[in-house]
Amino acid sequence: MDGEELTEQETALYDRQIRVWGVDAQRRLSKSRILVSGMKGSVVEFCKNIVLAGIGSLTLMDNRLVTEDALSANFLIPPDDNMYSGHSLAELCRDSLRDFNPMVHVSVEKGDLLSFDEDFYDKFDAVVVSCSSFTTKKTINEKCRRRPKRIAFYTVDCRDACGEIFVDLQKYDHKQKKPDDTIECQLQYPSLEEAVTAPWRSLPKKVTKLYYAMRVIERFEESEGRNPGEVSVSDLPSVLKMRNELCKAQLLNESHIPDGLLERLLLAGTSEYPPVCAIIGGILGQEVIKAISGKGDPLKNFFFFDAIDGKGIIEDISTPATGC
Amino acid sequence: MASEQQRHAIKNAEVLMVGAGGIGCELLKTLALSGFGNIHIIDMDTIEVSNLNRQFLFRKSHVGQSKAKVTVHVKSKTECYECQPKPTPKTYPVCTITSTPSKFVHCIVWAKDLLFAKLFGDKNLENDLYVRSNDASSSSENVEDVFERREGDDLEKYGRRIYDHVFGHNIEAALAKEETWKNGNKPKPIYSRDVLPDNLVQQNGNLNKNSTVDDPLSLSAMTSLGLRNPQDVWSLVENTKIFLESLKLFLGKREKEIGSLIFDKDDQLAVEFVTAAANIRATSFGIPMHSLFEAKGIAGNIVHAVATTNAIIAGLIVIEATKVLQNNVQKYRMTYCLEHPSRKMLLMPVEPFEPNKSCFVCSEAPLSLEVNTFRTKLRDFVEKIVKAKLGMNLPLIMIGSALLYEVGDDLEEDMVRNYEANLEKVLAELPSPVTSGTRLAVEDLQQELSCDISIKHREEFDEEKEPDGMLLSGWTQAPQVEKDNENGHGESTSVVSDLMPLESKDNGEIEIIPSGTKRKHTQISSESSSTSCGTHSNGGEPKLEVIDDEDEVVILDNWNAENSKKKKVL
Numbered sequence: 001m002d003g004e005e006l007t008e009q010e011t012a013l014y015d016r017q018i019r020v021w022g023v024d025a026q027r028r029l030s031k032s033r034i035l036v037s038g039m040k041g042s043v044v045e046f047c048k049n050i051v052l053a054g055i056g057s058l059t060l061m062d063n064r065l066v067t068e069d070a071l072s073a074n075f076l077i078p079p080d081d082n083m084y085s086g087h088s089l090a091e092l093c094r095d096s097l098r099d100f101n102p103m104v105h106v107s108v109e110k111g112d113l114l115s116f117d118e119d120f121y122d123k124f125d126a127v128v129v130s131c132s133s134f135t136t137k138k139t140i141n142e143k144c145r146r147r148p149k150r151i152a153f154y155t156v157d158c159r160d161a162c163g164e165i166f167v168d169l170q171k172y173d174h175k176q177k178k179p180d181d182t183i184e185c186q187l188q189y190p191s192l193e194e195a196v197t198a199p200w201r202s203l204p205k206k207v208t209k210l211y212y213a214m215r216v217i218e219r220f221e222e223s224e225g226r227n228p229g230e231v232s233v234s235d236l237p238s239v240l241k242m243r244n245e246l247c248k249a250q251l252l253n254e255s256h257i258p259d260g261l262l263e264r265l266l267l268a269g270t271s272e273y274p275p276v277c278a279i280i281g282g283i284l285g286q287e288v289i290k291a292i293s294g295k296g297d298p299l300k301n302f303f304f305f306d307a308i309d310g311k312g313i314i315e316d317i318s319t320p321a322t323g324c
Numbered sequence: 325m326a327s328e329q330q331r332h333a334i335k336n337a338e339v340l341m342v343g344a345g346g347i348g349c350e351l352l353k354t355l356a357l358s359g360f361g362n363i364h365i366i367d368m369d370t371i372e373v374s375n376l377n378r379q380f381l382f383r384k385s386h387v388g389q390s391k392a393k394v395t396v397h398v399k400s401k402t403e404c405y406e407c408q409p410k411p412t413p414k415t416y417p418v419c420t421i422t423s424t425p426s427k428f429v430h431c432i433v434w435a436k437d438l439l440f441a442k443l444f445g446d447k448n449l450e451n452d453l454y455v456r457s458n459d460a461s462s463s464s465e466n467v468e469d470v471f472e473r474r475e476g477d478d479l480e481k482y483g484r485r486i487y488d489h490v491f492g493h494n495i496e497a498a499l500a501k502e503e504t505w506k507n508g509n510k511p512k513p514i515y516s517r518d519v520l521p522d523n524l525v526q527q528n529g530n531l532n533k534n535s536t537v538d539d540p541l542s543l544s545a546m547t548s549l550g551l552r553n554p555q556d557v558w559s560l561v562e563n564t565k566i567f568l569e570s571l572k573l574f575l576g577k578r579e580k581e582i583g584s585l586i587f588d589k590d591d592q593l594a595v596e597f598v599t600a601a602a603n604i605r606a607t608s609f610g611i612p613m614h615s616l617f618e619a620k621g622i623a624g625n626i627v628h629a630v631a632t633t634n635a636i637i638a639g640l641i642v643i644e645a646t647k648v649l650q651n652n653v654q655k656y657r658m659t660y661c662l663e664h665p666s667r668k669m670l671l672m673p674v675e676p677f678e679p680n681k682s683c684f685v686c687s688e689a690p691l692s693l694e695v696n697t698f699r700t701k702l703r704d705f706v707e708k709i710v711k712a713k714l715g716m717n718l719p720l721i722m723i724g725s726a727l728l729y730e731v732g733d734d735l736e737e738d739m740v741r742n743y744e745a746n747l748e749k750v751l752a753e754l755p756s757p758v759t760s761g762t763r764l765a766v767e768d769l770q771q772e773l774s775c776d777i778s779i780k781h782r783e784e785f786d787e788e789k790e791p792d793g794m795l796l797s798g799w800t801q802a803p804q805v806e807k808d809n810e811n812g813h814g815e816s817t818s819v820v821s822d823l824m825p826l827e828s829k830d831n832g833e834i835e836i837i838p839s840g841t842k843r844k845h846t847q848i849s850s851e852s853s854s855t856s857c858g859t860h861s862n863g864g865e866p867k868l869e870v871i872d873d874e875d876e877v878v879i880l881d882n883w884n885a886e887n888s889k890k891k892k893v894l
Contacts, residue, residue: 011554015374019621019628023555041357045635052377052631075353100380274357275646278350278639283670285632297664305671307643310657312671 014054025293029055032292035124037061037113038131039089041073041272042158045281051097053289057105060090061113073272118143126152126288131228134218141168141192152291156284160268161307163280164214166192167299169291176297189301190318198319200250208313210304212257216243217265229270236263276307333649335361342366346629349381350638358642378631422452423498425609432622435601436587439490442471444574444585479572484516487567491604511608519564543577545569545596554616560607567600589624598623636661690776694795697759697781702729703747708792716768723764726756
């Protein structure tokens, strides 16, 4: 995009969404640069959404090759194995995404996410991490937080018919609309580590069970050195044991993390449910658009969805010290 | 996740998708990924550039080609598409448009449906541009002559004459009717010579920008005049220039279309003309002017849309479809996608409402029709009511067991002749007379649609308000609920109203009002089972608690329960 104004082409293409969020927001989107790691179903949906929205550039990272699971939830992969064999997930997605909006610069970054220095992240306005261990996510989050310019950070994880999004906008100023007037307010987001280590007994009573269940599975995978989703129903006894230990340590009643829920998540392994990917990818897309454009109230700081009850819930999880 | 049996049901399900637009593209993708094997698509629209920001199955190269949209309902168990009143396009009283506009949208309607239509549309159509006054008014010119081009009229002169007439003389004539302006807000007449002294308009250099262009749809007064930004609000001078220039371009470069043009929001020149005309009229009446971008949205009834919401909705649709296939009736939900969270929720599932008893598609309530049975022919009834209003294609009309009319391939010739003859008879003179108190049964076997209509004779009908000479009532009238704004729940449950507005608008935004006085589906079916665990209040006092436990379902706050039993926890 040249200069400050949107081109005639952009104005025509983005007409319907400009009517939602305005020209200024669209301009900001057109300049934005997003990094995405882990091309799973929900992430692919997210990429489709932001490419259609007209961001400036999208950098994809995922060196893995195509698997059965990937094919069943990733609509960007061409179904013909002559076409996809030999290419990484990132490369395949890049080619399809370019088609959706030729005005967006889509590229692939090879290499290992953890190998990059901190200043690598300066190139981006927002970073989305998926298909990574907790340690990896935490490390990236900390690197981003240390950069001088604010980098919006998100993680996303879908298992079975459930999905989780985490948002870290650090310090975020925005105008909140109230019935009578508009007030300036500042949101203070905890880091991933701070959020996840918030003592369970300090959290509100009605925090969704999915939050706890995801933490248990996360902890299990870390302790066993598993890749995310590299679990199965045979792990259930160990996982239940871990749940019990955690609940005891955190003084939380076990009923907050039902066996059935844990079993569902384990059974799923790495497979995802496409409608949930669409929903999670849509919500995440909206969040990133809000953060970049500065329009709309971003969610703080977790979002959960479970197709079984159909509720899309926001949870504000923070340690008492950092909460606001 | 899905059992073998469920996967099988999904794979073999036959899915009809009506509409392949914003939600349709997302839906098709999600359905396919989820394993649905048979999807039929209907869409009568063609692809436009403005679709491409979200309808990702289409590419620029597809623009102009055809495309397909859906509702899913389980008949008689849950609401159908007709049960909830759908927002109809807003209409305005004629005099507001012709004489006393107070909002910008009134000026747009004037410019689009009156002036544009008069200048470029079918001259044979009635046009309210000039509401005839009874007294001999100021202008000596016969009104009709103004719009005829005279010998030696160049386009500039003609344009200015039109301008002066609609914005100048016409306004002065209106001002002469003192009673209209009792309450102030008198409009000011505007004449082109005052805004744009004659010789400043020669911009031949710029006209060349358009002269080499072949495509009539890319002609643009903005381009000629160097006005590049559709988001700018033009001055009166600029609007006047655009008005005159666009008029010139229509008459000079698109003469073939004059006399049959219909306003199209994607016709750049038409939008420019309407914007300019509306703005000048607005200035006259002291109404703030608007940019082309805004005017286009109003004139074109544009619905703003983004990809993310469509993706979410499509995902929710597939989840519901899966429940339907599994006959999981208790789990059906309507889900609202909210802009602002309500009770921590951005996606709020609600139990579906039972069918609206007055909905003619779902239920058995008879409709009633007021009609002059001695003057109205059966043909009018069939065309204007049965086909146009009830949407039946192959209707069958009976009184008791007597067939008055039907359509079909297998009819015998003498029956066809009989029906043809019936069409020409007035209702009261049909072989089985239709008069006050008669009950007609109307069916469309093709759509499995049937309803009863009670006839009531009425002598007179208002030509303006009831031009068809018939009044159908009792259809799609769901009980209306005031939006409850106390705690913001009313607003947050209406899907569209909270979109980030560019400015505060009242240009006829669409609102969806949940008709909360209807009872929920499961309340009806579980009435007989009175065992329940979890909280429930004693009958009689409507107490609205949000049940937040895992499997409970949200009950909308603005729902006044006749029956306050809570749903059993499953």
